[in-house]
Amino acid sequence: MYRYDEFDHALVQDRVKQFSGQVQRRLTGEITEDEFKPLRLMNGVYLQLHAYMLRVAVPYGTLSSRQMRMLAHIARKYDKGYGHFTTRQNIQYNWPALKDIPAILEDLASVEMHALQTSGNCIRNVTSDQYAGVAANEVEDPRIWSEIIRQWSTLHPEFSFLPRKFKFAVTGAPEDRAAIRVHDIGIELVKGEDGQTAFDIYVGGGQGRTPMIGKLIGKAISQENLLTYLEAIMRVYNMHGRRDHLFKSRIKILVHTIGEEEMRRQVEEEFAAMQKDGPVELPKAEIERIQAYFAAPAYETLENDPDELNAAFEKTPAFARWVKQNVAAHKVPGYAIANISLKPVGGVAGDASAEQMEKVAELADAYSFSEIRVTHEQNLVLADVPQKDLFALWQELDANGLGTPNLGLITDQxxxxxxxxxxxxxxxxxxxxxxxxxxxxxxxxxxxxxxxxxxxxxxxxxxxxxxxxxxxxxxxxxxxxxxxxxxxxxxxxxxxxxxxxxxxxxxxxxxxxxxxxxxxxxxxxxxxxxxxxxxxxxxxxxxxxxxxxxxx
Amino acid sequence: MAQHSNKMAQVQAVTANRLIDGVVIYLTAKGEWSEKLADAAIAEGKEAAEALLAKANPALEQQEIVDPYLFEIAEEDGTLVPASVRERIRMAGPTVRLDLGKQAEGKTA
The missing domain is CATH 3.30.413.10 (Sulfite Reductase Hemoprotein, domain 1)
Structure with missing residues (x-):
C-alpha cells in the first residue's frame, strides 16, 4: 500500500500543528464559534447531538493492521470504545472532546493518517472497489489512480472552496462495487485503443435531495491526460456551480441544467485552453512510482479448493455457509477474498469495538499481508486469504462477533x-x-x-x-x-x-x-x-x- | 434540518453544547449550566422564553457554550420532558446504545 513520503509527512504534521493552535485559541475564547466552525470542518470535526464527532480519512478504504490498531487505541483512549465505518470508507468517532482532538490527530499522524478533507466544500476522500487488486477481471488496481487523485486533490488551492462538497469514486472492474454513477465524478478504468489503461469519466451523479445518475462525459481519457481532464471538469464546476443556492450547488445540478452535451463541450474547451502553451501531462515516472506501491504481495504457489477446506465444509456447516455467502473469488489460485460483516443482528451497522478492530488487525497480520479494506457498504475485507486458512480465520471471526454470514442479504444494510x-x-x-x-x-x-x-x-x-x-x-x-x-x-x-x-x-x-x-x-x-x-x-x-x- | 424549536411552543427550556467536550447542557434558573434537564429553568410564554434565552449570553460571550436555543417541554405522567424525539435523544443518549450517554451516567433524572 501507499507509504507517506517526506512531503506527505510534512503536510500532515503542519496541519496537526495548525489545527492544534486553532483548537487552543477556541478553548481560550480568542476565536468565536462562527470563526472556528469552518476551521474545524476542514479537519473533520463536527458538532453532533451528544458530542463532537471526528471523521478520519481512510483513503480508498485501505488500512494497514498498524493503522487499524491505532484506530482501536483512539476508540479506547479518547472515545467510548468503538468507531463507526462509513459509506465513504472512513471511520467516525462519536464522542471525542474538543480538547482531545489535537492529541488524536497526533496519534493518527504517527501512522500516516489524518482527518483532512473529510468535511467542507472540497474534494472528499476518494473511494474505490474493496476488491481492488484482487478481482479477476479488473483492468488495473484502481487504488493507483485513487492515490494519484488523492495527491492531486489534497489541499489543492483551487479546489478548497468549491460551491459544495465533491466526491470521487474509482473502479477498475466492470462490476461496479464502488457506486461510481452516484458520485460527483465516477471513474471506470477501461482499456484504451492502444491497450493501455484509460478512463471513462462519469460526471454529475449523486444522491441527496435531488438524486441523479452520472453522465458519461469523458470517454477513454488517457493516463497522461487524466488529471488535466479532471481539472477541466472542476474548473467548469467552480465557475458555474450555484454558490447562491445550497440545494442547487452540487455539480449534478449544473450538468442537469446545461445538459450532457454542453457540459462535455465546456470541459473540452477548458481542457484545450489548459494545453495552449503546450501539453500538461502526468509524468510517466510519477505513475510508475505510485504503481510500485500497489504491486501484488508475495503470493505463495497454492492450489484452489485444498483438501482441508473441503474437509472443514463437511465437518462444519456454519463455516460452509459463511464461505458461500461472505467469501469471493480471488484472481490468484489458492487465495480468497474474505468479507467481514459488521452487520450482526442486534448490532449497529458499521460499528466495531476497539477489541474487534484489534482482532481484525491481528487476523490481517496472520492471514492477509497485514492489510484491511473498508467497504462503502460498511463492512470490512481481508482481500488476500489463503483458502487453506479460511477455516482458522472463520473460527476467530465467529468467536469475536465478526462471522455473520449475511453479505448482500437482507440484514446486510x-x-x-x-x-x-x-x-x-x-x-x-x-x-x-x-x-x-x-x-x-x-x-x-x-x-x-x-x-x-x-x-x-x-x-x-x-x-x-x-x-x-x-x-x-x-x-x-x-x-x-x-x-x-x-x-x-x-x-x-x-x-x-x-x-x-x-x-x-x-x-x-x-x-x-x-x-x-x-x-x-x-x-x-x-x-x-x-x-x-x-x-x-x-x-x-x-x-x-x-x-x-x-x-x- | 430537523426542527430545533417550535415557535408556537408555550413551555420551553434552553439547551446548548458545552464547548470543551460538546456535552449537552441546560440553562438553570440561576443562569448556570447543568448536564441534567431536571435542573433546567422552565419558561412559560413567549416573553419569558426570550428572557431565558438572553440569560445564555454571558456563557456564549465567555466562549463556554455553543449554539444555545429554546426547545419545547411537554408534561408526561406528571414530569416535564422534551416534546420532540430529537431533544429526548439529546437528553438521554442514543436509543440504540443504552450503555452510552446521560442515560448511562444517571443524568437523565
Missing amino acids: IVCPGLDYCNLANARSIPIGQAIAKKFEDLDRQNDIGELKIKISGCINACGHHHVGHIGILGVDKKGTEFYQVSLGGSADEKTSLGDITGPAFTEDKIVGAVENIVETYLSERQNGERFLDTYRRIGMKPFKEKLYAAH
Whole structure:
C-alpha cells in the first residue's frame, strides 16, 4: 500500500500543528464559534447531538493492521470504545472532546493518517472497489489512480472552496462495487485503443435531495491526460456551480441544467485552453512510482479448493455457509477474498469495538499481508486469504462477533447514524435497521430471499444511500413524529437505477411489516433464479403497491 | 434540518453544547449550566422564553457554550420532558446504545 513520503509527512504534521493552535485559541475564547466552525470542518470535526464527532480519512478504504490498531487505541483512549465505518470508507468517532482532538490527530499522524478533507466544500476522500487488486477481471488496481487523485486533490488551492462538497469514486472492474454513477465524478478504468489503461469519466451523479445518475462525459481519457481532464471538469464546476443556492450547488445540478452535451463541450474547451502553451501531462515516472506501491504481495504457489477446506465444509456447516455467502473469488489460485460483516443482528451497522478492530488487525497480520479494506457498504475485507486458512480465520471471526454470514442479504444494510447521533437527521435509522434485521434473522429465510440490499437514511441528505437501495427507506419528520418513506428498485452497481417511491410513508410501528409485505410479494412473483431487483424490474411497482396499501 | 424549536411552543427550556467536550447542557434558573434537564429553568410564554434565552449570553460571550436555543417541554405522567424525539435523544443518549450517554451516567433524572 501507499507509504507517506517526506512531503506527505510534512503536510500532515503542519496541519496537526495548525489545527492544534486553532483548537487552543477556541478553548481560550480568542476565536468565536462562527470563526472556528469552518476551521474545524476542514479537519473533520463536527458538532453532533451528544458530542463532537471526528471523521478520519481512510483513503480508498485501505488500512494497514498498524493503522487499524491505532484506530482501536483512539476508540479506547479518547472515545467510548468503538468507531463507526462509513459509506465513504472512513471511520467516525462519536464522542471525542474538543480538547482531545489535537492529541488524536497526533496519534493518527504517527501512522500516516489524518482527518483532512473529510468535511467542507472540497474534494472528499476518494473511494474505490474493496476488491481492488484482487478481482479477476479488473483492468488495473484502481487504488493507483485513487492515490494519484488523492495527491492531486489534497489541499489543492483551487479546489478548497468549491460551491459544495465533491466526491470521487474509482473502479477498475466492470462490476461496479464502488457506486461510481452516484458520485460527483465516477471513474471506470477501461482499456484504451492502444491497450493501455484509460478512463471513462462519469460526471454529475449523486444522491441527496435531488438524486441523479452520472453522465458519461469523458470517454477513454488517457493516463497522461487524466488529471488535466479532471481539472477541466472542476474548473467548469467552480465557475458555474450555484454558490447562491445550497440545494442547487452540487455539480449534478449544473450538468442537469446545461445538459450532457454542453457540459462535455465546456470541459473540452477548458481542457484545450489548459494545453495552449503546450501539453500538461502526468509524468510517466510519477505513475510508475505510485504503481510500485500497489504491486501484488508475495503470493505463495497454492492450489484452489485444498483438501482441508473441503474437509472443514463437511465437518462444519456454519463455516460452509459463511464461505458461500461472505467469501469471493480471488484472481490468484489458492487465495480468497474474505468479507467481514459488521452487520450482526442486534448490532449497529458499521460499528466495531476497539477489541474487534484489534482482532481484525491481528487476523490481517496472520492471514492477509497485514492489510484491511473498508467497504462503502460498511463492512470490512481481508482481500488476500489463503483458502487453506479460511477455516482458522472463520473460527476467530465467529468467536469475536465478526462471522455473520449475511453479505448482500437482507440484514446486510447500509444504515446512517440517523437521529440517534446526527444533528441533521429527522428520524432514527439504526432502530429501523435493527427491527428489520430481527424480523429476518433466520438465515435460511435470508438465503431463500437472496440478494436484497436495504439502505436507510434518517434525512434527505441520503448518507444511507436510500435512493439506490433495492429497498430504500427514508426517515422523515411529520410534526415531531418519525415516518418512513419507502422506495423500490434502486441500485448502485453497473446498472445503476434510482428507486421509485411506493406511496405514503409508514410509521415506526408499520415499517417492518411494510418491508415484510414487499418481500412476500417478491417471493410470490419471482421466477427462476430472479433476485429481488430482477423481479421488480420485470413486474414494476404495481403489485408491490397493491399489497402495501391494500388495507388503507 | 430537523426542527430545533417550535415557535408556537408555550413551555420551553434552553439547551446548548458545552464547548470543551460538546456535552449537552441546560440553562438553570440561576443562569448556570447543568448536564441534567431536571435542573433546567422552565419558561412559560413567549416573553419569558426570550428572557431565558438572553440569560445564555454571558456563557456564549465567555466562549463556554455553543449554539444555545429554546426547545419545547411537554408534561408526561406528571414530569416535564422534551416534546420532540430529537431533544429526548439529546437528553438521554442514543436509543440504540443504552450503555452510552446521560442515560448511562444517571443524568437523565
